[in-house]
Amino acid sequence: MRARLMGVLAVVSFVLLAALVIPFLDSVSDTRTQQLQLTRSTALNRFAGLAGRADYSGILLEAERHQELYDEGVLVTDASGHVVVSTGGLTMASPGVGAVAELAARDLPQLTIDTLRPWSSSRTLIAAPVGSPQEHAGAVVLAVDARSALSDVRRSWAVICAAAVAAQLLLLFMASKAARWVIRPVGQLEDAVVELGRSGGWNQPLQASGPPELRRLARSVEVMGATVQRSIDVQRQMVADSSHQLRNPLASLRLRVDALAPGIAGLAHVQHDLERLENVLAGLLKLAAIESRITDGRADTSTATCLVEAVLQDEIDAWQPTAGDITLELHAVSGLVAAVDEHDLGQLVGVLLDNAIKYAGAGATVTVSSLRGADGIVVQIADDGPGIPSSELALATQRFWRGPSRTVGTGLGLAIAEQTALAIGGRLELSATDPHGLTATIQLPEAPC
Template sequence: MRTRVLTVVLAFVVLAVAGFAVPLLAVTSAQRTQQLVAARTADLDRFAGLAEQAAESDDTGALTADVRRYTELYGEAVVVVDARRAPVVQTGGLRAADPAVARLVDAALRNQPVSPGGTLRPWSRADRLLARPVGTGTRVSGAVVLRASVRVAADDIALRWALVLAGAGLLAVACVLLARAATRWVVRPLHRLDRAVGTLAAGLPPEHARAGGPPELRQLATGFNRMADGVTTALEQQRRLVADTSHQLRNPLAALRLRIDSLQPHLRASATRTYTGVTGELERMEHLLDDLLTLANAEHRAGELAVSDARESCCDATAVTAAQARLWQPVAEQAGVRLEFVPGPAVLMACPEGELAQVADILFDNAIKYAGGGARVEARCIGEGPDTVLEVRDNGPGLAAGELSRAGTRFWRSERHREVRGSGLGLAIAERLVAGHTGHVEFTAAEPHGLRVRVVLPKGHPA
């Protein structure tokens, strides 16, 4: 936003500075050009007066001396001719026979004074020719042509332009600094609000956004702080309710298990089935409480990672997955599942070793439970461009096409797996942990049948 605001303000500043600088430059050039023309016109008038006196007295000595002295002082050539176009005096290499001079002489003998057209610029270097008739309006006795040098005038214009442009530059810099200060004053509260919103969205208690900037933003910050307090309180109460409930239920469940276990020796053989069902339900409740606590911790961890830049922790995904596969090997053999890890080169993954091991445990647990006896579970770690992928696939029954999009949803389980022990929270926990490290989990069907789960995370960089 700050860039867009600065772009608009700077465009306005450029237009405003150009709006007064360009006309000022044009006026400066026009004024200096007029000064040059006025000065040379006065010189022409003086030469024309001397030429008229010389024509009346047939004495050109004063005219010749004055013209030559002028050329020596200023380096500008002068040509004076009589009514028959015969040269009276010629200086500075200018000749009456020159085509350009001849045209001006013809115009002057027709009583038409000639002044140079166009406005001078700093880069102007070509000399200008001016002509003036000698005599009165009814009787023209000759003409005077002067070749004026524009270098001094052009240098003056260049100096004035430099001063104008320097002033315009200073004004533009002042406007830019003012614009930056103004936009910072407006945008800084928005940055603070954005950080607070990100923290709140991650489920963490946000810092109160300091009220600053325009009155509208101060009012917005105050309203956000009130809302954040309410949302934070509600989230904390919810998190505390889950954690406290899980902790508080552990003791009654533990006591209930002890009492039920103490009853086992006193039960008749016909009550064994009921006893087994009760203990199974107790185990399911214990697993559910453990998963709820794990999910709450995963969400809190994901929220911390979402608002921090501390993602430097990385691990060798190949080594971690291979170690977890060895730990799950006895469980797979007991379930009649063949668990294999495909060896490969070491690939770094931007995830701490403990959290990756936890994700791998969840994937192995689900694959062994739902693939079924006689199935084959295969795991591997590969690098794909900027990402590292942990892939676990099985050749079990898998999921239907409509069920793949629901995999990972909390408490969701396929209808075919209702009898399998589980809470439906394992993949949700894995997804929250992976999402905290800017990764994602993909669920696709394996060929010819089965399920393929891919954990995609950015590659890690060694410290």
């Protein structure tokens, strides 16, 4: 956004400066050209007057003196077109001389000097007729040397252009400051809102800067963020407190149930429900701890690294005894190092392996793989079980969501996995396995070499 704003300001300032500078340059060129034309027209008229009196010796003296002063040749022709005076090597054969002399002899004077630009020629011709319009007596041609005038024009143009460039740079500097003043609070707002949407956390106040409208917006966003943060904190604290408060009664209930005689009717159902309730509470506590870690800004694992293949192998070895007749396979690319903590990655892979083993069904195959992707390291846990309908994949990471099979579970496993991935700076995506099953894809940041 800043680049686009600077581009617009640069174009506008350039157009404004060009609109001011170009007429000024033209004015300088016109003024210097007029000065040169005035002085040379006066000299030309003096030569024409002397020629009209047939004072060729006087013309020669004046022409030689003019040659010494200005290094400009003079050529005079009589009524028959013959050259009677010539200085500076000027002849009828010189480029352009014959044409302007002929026109001047026909009473068509050539007195205009083209406006001088830095790239203009340093030599130009002017001519005037000799005699009266009724009786033409020849022509006078003056080869004007414009080097001095061109030097003045170039010097003036250089100064004006240098001043314009300096003004443009100053305007760009001021525009950069103004753009920074306007864009900086917008960038801060964007970062804060993105972080709020990513982690649900609002960790630091916004700096009040920029235009008054943006300051008011920043204050409003800050109030909104603080309100969202308080709401999330209250909700999370309520879950954590409730879970902790229920742990003691559950523990007492577990002791009392375990102390009952084994043959009591319905005791197995009570124990099953009690175990499920304990699992739900454990999952809620774990989920609350992970979400608190994200909100508190502890998701930065840039200093931690781990060898992905080793972590995956350790997790497969740990879950193999509980897999039963489910086959666990590993297809990992060697040498991949992720910028995450080894324990955190192990917990995440363990949750997904537990979910796959629990729901893939007897005789299924769970494949764990890793590779280097375009955005980092990709770890996949894929099974060939019944999977999840594509219409419900987006719901699978919600708390207490359970699949169509309605098998035993807390409904918190995938929610914990998603929050764990966020906590370690990664991302979890669920997709269908071809032809059937579920694939959990983890995007992880790769450690720099």
